[in-house]
Structures are given as structure tokens and as C-alpha cells.
Amino acid sequence: MGDFVMPSLGADMERGILNEWLVKPGDAVAKGDIIAVVETDKGAIEVEVWSAGVIEELCVDEGTDTPVGTVLARIRETENPASEPSAAATATPSPPPEPVATTPAPPAPAPSAPAEARGRVMASPWARHLAAERGVALTGVTGSGPLGAVLGRDVPAAAAKTAHPKPDKVDQLAAMRRAVAKAMARSKREIPHYYLGTDVDVTGALAWLARRNASVPPPERLLPAVIWLKAVAAAIRKVPQVNGFWQDDALRLSEPIHLGFAVSLRGGGLVAPALHDVDQRTPVELMRAMTDLVTRARRGRLRGAEMTDATLTVTSMGERGVERVDGVIYPPQVAIVGLGKVVERPWVVDGEVAVRKVMHVSLAGDHRAHDGHTGGLFLNALADALSAPEAL
């Protein structure tokens, strides 16, 4: 028997609200299945289960505020390797949610459980998002979709009737600011940061990107961020000491390269979910994954692994016109890379002054885990990777 517990979905998360169960007793689950939605200070997160089995018992009711580590469900574990996706498969983001109703597997009999606890409410992903956002319990909504599934259009009417108040946007933002404040204060309190930076000529990288984008239709075009992330991953392969965690007074290197990608939320707030296996993906695959991740981050549909798996974070402030950013490390990571705005600068090329496109790249490192020499090697490797984008 295994326990499914309230996960820690961030460095300083202490509690979470079990927003919604997506399974019921008797349901079979495979490793990587999303079985619950948890409300955190950083929004609603879809939480996966990491062992295969059958749900024996749901121990916590929807809407319950529980500490991290609380047993939420008991799972009777089974040997079911066929149903377990590979690591690569679980790391691949799902396509954006379609606004259609989903049909769950036929419910297993569980006569002792109340009706609402027995069956998962059939609802489209968009309806679930709207319901969570407006504080509407899906169990009370009359669905207009196939087999009575709740669709997005059903939620506003239910919201008007429901006794649950719509979450106050100001409160949500305040909670997110508190979560960011807690993590960043811990970082500045515990991590002895060192900072390095250098200007990199990215003229060639951007010219290569422009040529490539001009030769393919719009859906296959890339944003510069894809090249930057691929270059960071390539530099990590050469200088892996920056990729990992500081835990139990030691540096724990990570073989996978999962880059936290800072996403600003409309109206305020910031999350840095993980893009998995950046070095393994082609630029086109990475572009699709990044688009999907940003879209879901802004719609409050991130998954638990995306909140906890990042091995190094990349923050880019160029969009906002900022030429230089020295980041604050997200614990327990040991480094953060900052990317500034691309600007035109006079630059010496082959002994001649020329106008080139230049970007400031920075590294904030955890001095407990490595030192400035290592950081310098990393930045040089990053500059080298940016000079040969066709190899990324």
C-alpha cells in the first residue's frame, strides 16, 4: 500500500488546498497520471502520482487545507509496467487542453461511498479551470455536454448561483507575492551569491534564426528564446557543476537538464516552471513545449513536476527593455542565468569596428556549490554555443 501525500510544490510551500479529486476509489492509476488539483500560493497545480496501482481510499475532502506531507489518498500498488510511461514520455508536455468534454472510465462499484465522492465529475479542462478560478464546486453544476459533462459555458451560470465567493484577485496576487518573498528571502539569507556577466555578440545567432524562420511556415518558426535555452543546455553539458541542487550541505548534480523558465503572469506575479530535457529536444520541439508551458502557466494549469523539477533557472528581461539582470537563485538550485535585451553596439570584429547585436548574459552562482572559475567557464561555454546556433 502506498500513500499519496500533499506534495511540496515549491521551496517554501508548507500547506495546500486539495481543490479537486480527478479519481475515485477503485480507479486504476499509472505512474505520471494527474489525479488531483492542489491550490497553492502560486495558483492551481495539477498533481501527478508516481506509482501505479488502484485508489483504495481518498483520505481528504475537496476544499481541505492540509500541510505538506499529509496523506491524501491510499493506493494499492500493482506491478503494471505496461501502463507506466517512460521517463521521456512523462516529461513530454501534453498538448494544450481542448475545450471538449472528457469521458472517464466506467466507475467501479463503491457502494459505501457517497455519490459525489464515488464518481469524478465529467468536465472539460477549461470548465475545470473556470470553476477553480470562480470557486465553483463542479459537483453542483448541471452540464450541457455529452453525457452531461460540464463545459466552460456552464460555469458562469453556476457561479452566479453558488454560495462560494469568487477568489479575490488582490488576495491571489498577495499570496503569490508572499510565496515569492519567502523563497527569495530564504535565497538571499542562505545562499552566498556570486555574480558574473559578459556581453555576447549574438549577431550570427539572430541572422541564422532569421534565415531559418524565413524558410518555414509560421507554425514552425522559432523565437530567440529557444536558441538561448538550447545554448544554456549546451553550456551545462560542458560545465555541469551549475546544474543541480544544494542539499544536506552538498552539491547534488543533476544529469537531466530541466530549465526553469521565468514566466510573468498577466496582471502581476511570476512562476518559473521547468522545461524538461532541454538538451534532448530539437528546437522545434522545444518551441512547442515552451508555448504550451507559457500558455498553461498563465491559465493556472501547471503540473506538480513542472513546479519542482527545474535544475537551473533562466530569466530573461530583454522584453521589458532591461539590458542586464542579475538573478536571485531559486533554492535549492545553485545557479540562475540572466539574459538582457539585445542591443546594437560598436564591436571590434577582425580588427575593425562594426555594429553588432549584443546581449548581456549573467550568472548568479551559489558559492557553496562552485566558484567564480566554474562560473566563468560556464559563461564562456554559453558564448561559444551562441556563436554556433546551427549546432544546437
Next chain:
Amino acid sequence: MTEAIQTTVLDLLVELAPEFEAGDIDLDEDLRDQLDIDSMDIHQLATRLYETFGVDVPESDRAELTTVRRCVAYIASNR
């Protein structure tokens, strides 16, 4: 025809930024300023315009996507 294009463009923008309603979007105000959108959103908008109208907005013309009115005019003249 222009009105139909405008309606579709507004629908695409609301799809990208569901925090807003079509009626709230000023046709002449910079989209980045009023909807808080970034290059990823602009990229997605260009992709959706291509899929919807068959009009390719190359990167050299991305400035035409700064307002709804300019966007509609670009689509109308390049269909």
C-alpha cells in the same frame, strides 16, 4: 469584410489573453500595453492569423500587429 476580420482578430486575442473581453480592447491602443502580451503571444497571434486567414506575417512585418486596427488592415490587404 473588414468587420468580419476585426471580429475574428478580437476573438483570437481573447483566446490568447482570456483575462480580457473583446469589447474591452481598444482598436488603436498598443496591444502590448493594454493586454500585457509579449513576443510569445505575438508569435502565437501570427500563427493563428496564418491558420485562420492564410496570411503570413513575416517577422519584418510584426510591427503591423501592434494594434487591432493595423492588424485588420494588414490582413485585409494581404489576403
